[in-house]
Amino acid sequence: MWKIKWMIIAYLILLILSGCNGSASPSPEVTYNVTSTLDPSVSPIKHSDQLTFGIIYPMAHPFYEMITDSIEKASKPYSIQLIVKAPDEISLEQQMRMMETMIAQKVNGIAIDPIDSVALTPLINKASQAGIPVICFESDVPASKRYSYIGSDPLKEGTLMGQIIDRNLKGRGMIMIEGSMSDSPQISRRLEGIIQYLNQNTEIQVLETRYHHGDNEKAISDLESMIDEHPHFDALIPLDIVSSSNAILVWKSQGLKRYAITFGLTPEVKKALLNGQINAVISEYEEQWGVKIIEQLLAAIKNVPTPTWVDTGFQEIKQSDMTVE
Structure with missing residues (x-):
């Protein structure tokens, strides 16, 4: 009995230690599915009428959380799964890896706010050649085969x-x-x-x-x-x-x-x-980005002719223009 008790105690200690070790190191990137609980590292299971769109930001920030909210709202009328990814901080290497992953997953379309227009050109072209349309927003990659750019001058x-x-x-x-x-x-x-x-x-x-x-x-x-x-x-x-x-x-x-x-x-x-x-x-009328991103991705997979630059425009906002919510 004494030996059995010590074996149980040792086993419990081992479980606790392994659990702590598993959660000790933070993830180097922010990544989640909006309409699915699937592990984002695994290729998403697509229903015949479901589309999967990848959204890639330059970094994790409350600003991009706001954009994600607007994209979610714009996608609600459709059967769309969103896979949203962002490095913790600006990292070209991580953003390129995210593009590679989404190409491998064979998502239906990708919207990216690119960190480096030169480095990302080959990857955007690779996605296009694989039949995955790419749109850029906020920052452009004009030399690539991207479908369109959403943003201002x-x-x-x-x-x-x-x-x-x-x-x-x-x-x-x-x-x-x-x-x-x-x-x-x-x-x-x-x-x-x-x-x-x-x-x-x-x-x-x-x-x-x-x-x-x-x-x-x-x-x-x-x-x-x-x-x-x-x-x-x-x-x-x-x-x-x-x-x-x-x-x-x-x-x-x-x-x-x-x-x-x-x-x-x-x-x-x-x-x-x-x-x-x-x-x-x-x-840059950021509250409209979600609608424009979903519109452009849907148009791209249907190969609908569209302007290559969707100009969002811009405006100055002062304290006097704000209302207390």
């Missing part, structure tokens, strides 16, 4: 941002800029539009531009460093959602009373607008 967005900065600073002052990656076509074109407008129409000086490469800790460190090095700056211009999220945190911690104008109407930015931490934001 980043150069024109940058021009509007220049006008907003000009209006708030009355044509004079000093600004700091932070973005995700210098080689991102979207970020570089936004920056180009800003600089062109400011140089041609104002005396506003750009003190410094930094890039965080999707690293939240680096984004905060860069912001704090720029503020310390340029204490007399007049405005901060985040070029992407990670920069704006972390700018809000820094604004709160330091109690800054400077201008902050950004891109992307995320849930955080909405609150910051109401609280006065963000003065204005350029929105």
